[in-house]
Amino acid sequence: MNVKDIVILLVEALAVWAIANKTEKRKAKDQDRAPSKGKPWLIAGLSLVVLAGLELLFSLWGGAEESGTFELEMVPPQVPIFGDFTVSLTVVYGWIILGVVLAASLVFRFVFLPKFTDKPKGVQNVVETIVEYAGNYASSRVEDAPVLGSYITAIGVYMVLSVILEGLSMRAPTSDLCMTFAMALMTFVITNYLGLKKLGFGGRMKNLMHPTAIVFPFRVLSDIAAPVSLACRLFGNMLGAMVVVSMVYMVLGNAAVGIPAVVGLFFTAFEPLIQAYIFITLTLNNISEATEVAAE
Amino acid sequence: MDMGMIAIGAGIAVLTGLGAGLGMGIATGKAAEAVARQPEASGKINSLLMLGLALTESTAIYGFVTALIMIFTLGA
Known part of the structure; x- marks a missing residue:
């Protein structure tokens, strides 16, 4: 297990938590309105981009x-x-x-x-x-x-x-x-x-x-x-x-x-x-x- | 020494995993039966199962260690 794995796991967990939190808050805020479209996917996509960036960074830092x-x-x-x-x-x-x-x-x-x-x-x-x-x-x-x-x-x-x-x-x-x-x-x-x-x-x-x-x-x-x-x-x-x-x-x-x-x-x-x-x-x-x- | 023969020997040594796997499976199955029969005794059954699994697993571990020692000391 490497340091980078821990960092990446933490980032992933944070992203998942953020998504869940966002969805939960939205649900609580507008109960009677229709659920918002696309927002969780946006966050997931963003976290994927961040992950890819991290991967690139680590591969540049640690060498392939x-x-x-x-x-x-x-x-x-x-x-x-x-x-x-x-x-x-x-x-x-x-x-x-x-x-x-x-x-x-x-x-x-x-x-x-x-x-x-x-x-x-x-x-x-x-x-x-x-x-x-x-x-x-x-x-x-x-x-x-x-x-x-x-x-x-x-x-x-x-x-x-x-x-x-x-x-x-x-x-x-x-x-x-x-x-x-x-x-x-x-x-x-x-x-x-x-x-x-x-x-x-x-x-x-x-x-x-x-x-x-x-x-x-x-x-x-x-x-x-x-x-x-x-x-x-x-x-x-x-x-x-x-x-x-x-x-x-x-x-x-x-x-x-x-x-x-x-x-x-x-x-x-x-x-x-x-x-x-x-x-x-x-x-x-x-x-x-x-x-x-x-x-x- | 011939590396191929060492590899075959190491492979035979890790065959101990066969017996260990069978034993652990039987023990876990029996533990599940016991818990189903007497759910209130699950704490005791759990610790007993842990101990038994550790003792069963050690045969597999011995085989593994033997294989590693063969590869790393005979082969090098």
Whole structure:
């Protein structure tokens, strides 16, 4: 999804809104008179002309794109930081997200938190809603785990911000296998920490060989495979979305106006949000599986 | 290595989508039946369906990732 698609989509939406508004107003104004002829078509035509002009402008600005080319890198490119020390591009984007989150939380801590009142309004209302929702969702899946609300909020915020970054035509940090694997490893560590803390070593072992002792190796294997499956699921979905969107660009070539915005909205905004929800749900599921006491 | 053979292998790897598609279709159909039978339980059914779809989908995703890895690491 490119910046130009967003701009064009916005212009289209504005045009449609203007048409609807105009028609509505006219209807309200002269109810008993005959409806005016031709005016909405005029506006539609004007918006088409504006669209064509925008397209021309963008093609002059960005240069014509060749049809039938297809660029995809599975491993993101490396960028130098200090001299020879290089990191992946997605890591740099991840740092941008971290900086934004850090700044937002500092601002929140020193500007908004001292002004909290008993009757929430404005920012306080939003934050309290988010915290309450995350906490409720975590405790509906896992009993007595107070830290999990903040963990799943962190994951959700990271993924939402990476969706926004991708909307700004940067590569989403979650489309890097290293990043998703790091997140899955965090889940793995938290799962085992909470499981060991609640049940103890013996209890955890007993939990792993719950129906019979024969299933023990399989349960251990599936526990080890859990972070791999989490990481591969997220990465595969993000990369798949990228492939589909670049294929749409490849097919449309120079005529790629408007349509990629709609397709991209689904594949780069809606799908990652679903994946964020699934990642969070699976994390909580793993944890509740690891912490539940095996019934005799 | 021969690029054609790699392409055939990648094509076979993404055949996992077949099973995933069948499974997801069956699961969604059953969920629709369940909601029709008990509309008041639609919230629970929805979240269960989401979880099941995510787990089913992962087989397709594994095949896709395998195919990509084959193309990008063996072919290059």
